[in-house]
Amino acid sequence: MLDACFLGPYGENDQLLERLMVEFLRDHVHWRRNFHPEDPPAIPTRAAQHPAYQAFEARMRRELHQLSAALKRSVPFHSPRYIGHMVSDLLLPGLAAQMLTLPYNPNNVSEDAAPVTLQLEMQVGLQLARMLGWPDDPQRADCAFGHLTSGGTLANYQALRLALALKAFPVALRAADVPELALPEDDWQAFNLAPAEGIALFQAWQQWLAAQPSGQRQHWRAQVECRRIEHLGMAEFFQRHTQLRPPTVLAPITAHYSWSKGLKMLGLGRAQLQLLPTRGMRLDADALTAAIDTCQRQRQPVLLAVAVLGTTEYGTIDPVDAVVAARADAAQRGLGFSIHVDAAWGGYLTTLFRNPDGSLRPLADMRREYRQFPQPEVHAAFAALAQVDSVTIDPHKLGYLPYGAGAFVCRDHRAIPLLAEQADYVFHGDDSAGGNGANGRNSDANNAAQYHARYRQLGQFIPEGSKSGAMAAAVHVSHRVLPLDHHNFGLISRHTVLAAEAFIAGAAAFARQMAGSAHVLVPFQPDSNLVCLALNRHGNRDIARANAFVRRLQEQLRSDQSQPLQVKQFFASTTTVQRALAGTDDMGRILAGLGLDPATLGQDEGSDRLLILRHTLMNPYLIDRENGISYIQRYFAYLATLITALTSAPVRTAGHHQLEFPPR
Numbered sequence: 001m002l003d004a005c006f007l008g009p010y011g012e013n014d015q016l017l018e019r020l021m022v023e024f025l026r027d028h029v030h031w032r033r034n035f036h037p038e039d040p041p042a043i044p045t046r047a048a049q050h051p052a053y054q055a056f057e058a059r060m061r062r063e064l065h066q067l068s069a070a071l072k073r074s075v076p077f078h079s080p081r082y083i084g085h086m087v088s089d090l091l092l093p094g095l096a097a098q099m100l101t102l103p104y105n106p107n108n109v110s111e112d113a114a115p116v117t118l119q120l121e122m123q124v125g126l127q128l129a130r131m132l133g134w135p136d137d138p139q140r141a142d143c144a145f146g147h148l149t150s151g152g153t154l155a156n157y158q159a160l161r162l163a164l165a166l167k168a169f170p171v172a173l174r175a176a177d178v179p180e181l182a183l184p185e186d187d188w189q190a191f192n193l194a195p196a197e198g199i200a201l202f203q204a205w206q207q208w209l210a211a212q213p214s215g216q217r218q219h220w221r222a223q224v225e226c227r228r229i230e231h232l233g234m235a236e237f238f239q240r241h242t243q244l245r246p247p248t249v250l251a252p253i254t255a256h257y258s259w260s261k262g263l264k265m266l267g268l269g270r271a272q273l274q275l276l277p278t279r280g281m282r283l284d285a286d287a288l289t290a291a292i293d294t295c296q297r298q299r300q301p302v303l304l305a306v307a308v309l310g311t312t313e314y315g316t317i318d319p320v321d322a323v324v325a326a327r328a329d330a331a332q333r334g335l336g337f338s339i340h341v342d343a344a345w346g347g348y349l350t351t352l353f354r355n356p357d358g359s360l361r362p363l364a365d366m367r368r369e370y371r372q373f374p375q376p377e378v379h380a381a382f383a384a385l386a387q388v389d390s391v392t393i394d395p396h397k398l399g400y401l402p403y404g405a406g407a408f409v410c411r412d413h414r415a416i417p418l419l420a421e422q423a424d425y426v427f428h429g430d431d432s433a434g435g436n437g438a439n440g441r442n443s444d445a446n447n448a449a450q451y452h453a454r455y456r457q458l459g460q461f462i463p464e465g466s467k468s469g470a471m472a473a474a475v476h477v478s479h480r481v482l483p484l485d486h487h488n489f490g491l492i493s494r495h496t497v498l499a500a501e502a503f504i505a506g507a508a509a510f511a512r513q514m515a516g517s518a519h520v521l522v523p524f525q526p527d528s529n530l531v532c533l534a535l536n537r538h539g540n541r542d543i544a545r546a547n548a549f550v551r552r553l554q555e556q557l558r559s560d561q562s563q564p565l566q567v568k569q570f571f572a573s574t575t576t577v578q579r580a581l582a583g584t585d586d587m588g589r590i591l592a593g594l595g596l597d598p599a600t601l602g603q604d605e606g607s608d609r610l611l612i613l614r615h616t617l618m619n620p621y622l623i624d625r626e627n628g629i630s631y632i633q634r635y636f637a638y639l640a641t642l643i644t645a646l647t648s649a650p651v652r653t654a655g656h657h658q659l660e661f662p663p664r
């Protein structure tokens with residue numbers, strides 16, 4: 001089956017893609033012609049003979065040829081020699097669906113502009129929800145909801161917006177002094193409800209509002225709207241509510257920099273982002289508990305706790321289960337907050353943990369298929385996804401789809417109307433579906449009708465406005481062809497984990513081979529398909545020199561516009577390890593393993609962190625069974641030649657530092 005999934009490193013499936021493209025381009029043209037076949041062609045049939053037409057065509061061809069030629073300098077993401085960043089070959093079903101849809105140009109901002117693809121986007125949200133173990137039937141009142149974004153950055157931002165809206169809304173309800181509703185006693189309580197309580201209160205408010213005569217309804221809606229944080233802005237809101245302070249976001253120090261961006265965009269400021277230490281590059285659960293305790297003691301509200309499922313730099317998996325437990329404990333003590341899992345990278349690995357019927361695979365079943373994966377902690381983290389509030393997943397990473405596809409999914413869609421740009425959420429759209437509980441009609445069919453009616457105006461709820469419907473088509477078709485369980489999409493994910501395990505075994509053999517010329521170390525137990533490699537020349541104790549050594553390797557392993565592409569043997573990326581990230585113990589262990597002197601850490605500029613190689617093992621052809629080639633073995637063989645070339649020069653004394661490592 002995998003043979004048909006991708007265009008292939010050699011373009012093996014070119015015929016398949018070409019047939020699909022021609023077939024559906026013709027299909028599109030037929031559609032145009034059949035719209036009103038009685039309309040005569042607007043472009044004259046003789047137009048192509050006109051010199052101006054021909055000149056235009058010539059110019060267009062010239063530019064396209066130039067573009068096509070220039071693109072040959074692109075990075076060959078499709079190749080199994082590329083193990084650098086989080087990108088690889090593209091899944092044919094998604095690529096074909098996107099190309100097929102482009103000429104129809106649907107705009108998923110609203111159903112008026114995208115009668116077909118907006119429905120597909122909603123389906124994608126439900127497909128992802130099912131993968132995560134969430135309610136995915138819109139007939140259920142608490143069904144999940146998800147939508148696409150330009151990428152993980154905006155999906156994370158959406159998580160912040162939603163968490164803030166839900167947190168602050170009860171405060172506005174109190175300030176408006178809405179009668180008859182059971183409101184929290186004071187601002188502190190209102191601002192620190194558990195998400196489920198916040199949603200319940202929002203529901204109660206909508207039902208109360210719907211039951212009012214229309215004049216009263218308008219009055220009360222306006223009373224509440226003008227007191228919301230989204231209306232007043234942070235400054236005015238917190239000035240009015242002196243019991244409250246701007247809430248903080250708790251995230252591991254390994255979190256992606258989109259979290260810092262998000263806090264800036266939201267206007268909370270990145271000072272509100274509290275980065276917690278890790279152990280082995282996984283969020284330290286004790287540090288989280290301690291941070292929550294401190295928040296509670298200092299009456300510091302928490303907006304969101306973030307766990308990362310597959311860190312960008314190290315591929316490590318945070319203990320989502322521990323975050324869920326800490327949250328439950330805090331809620332008991334009156335400090336409620338939401339949990340978001342940033343699974344931009346690791347989200348699709350959830351397919352490995354799902355049976356086709358949606359149930360979770362037991363650890364023992366999974367362990368039979370791998371050497372190490374999944375560690376019990378990793379299994380527990382994926383199992384706990386069912387209990388978090390929202391998740392970011394990037395189809396343009398481990399979903400193998402073109403860029404421009406991130407996804408935000410939340411477990412209970414009933415909070416989403418809080419994001420509506422027009423606050424007439426009670427009767428706008430819902431009306432057609434028979435009202436929102438005004439007459440107690442909450443049948444299953446009614447729920448589903450409301451769900452679909454509401455998100456017809458998707459642009460109301462998302463950070464973007466106009467957006468690609470072709471992208472939604474691509475993700476939808478891809479998930480239909482490869483359902484998100486271990487029998488289908490999981491076969492691809494499985495390859496990546498097996499490749500990572502082969503890489504780890506290869507690294508151990510490589511370390512033995514290099515003994516005497518270089519120290520080689522996998523610095524962290526990789527939880528998924530991203531493996532780092534720390535290196536140091538034998539006999540060197542100095543961190544700055546170790547970094548210079550890895551930088552020399554990096555020069556050979558990164559894209560270089562000054563040389564023909566074919567000169568490149570392999571692509572890898574780099575990252576760094578710092579004491580602040582790894583913790584003192586881990587840092588000490590890594591330095592010792594490399595024969596480095598910890599005293600040289602931070603001695604001068606360029607030595608405050610350790611430079612290491614980083615490998616993203618997502619290419620499906622890393623182990624080429626057809627030809628009996630392992631690109632992983634070839635990579636290590638290539639690294640060995642590079643290292644031998646670098647180390648065969650005699651080790652120079654510190655005085656010759658500049659000679660050995662000329663500044664670039």
Ligand SMILES: *Cc1c(COP(=O)(O)O)cnc(C)c1O
Nearest residue numbers: 151152153256258312342344345
């Ligand atoms: C890639 C990544 C992001 C950002 O996603 P973009 O699609 O690049 O915007 C956020 N979080 C994590 C963990 C990531 O790996």
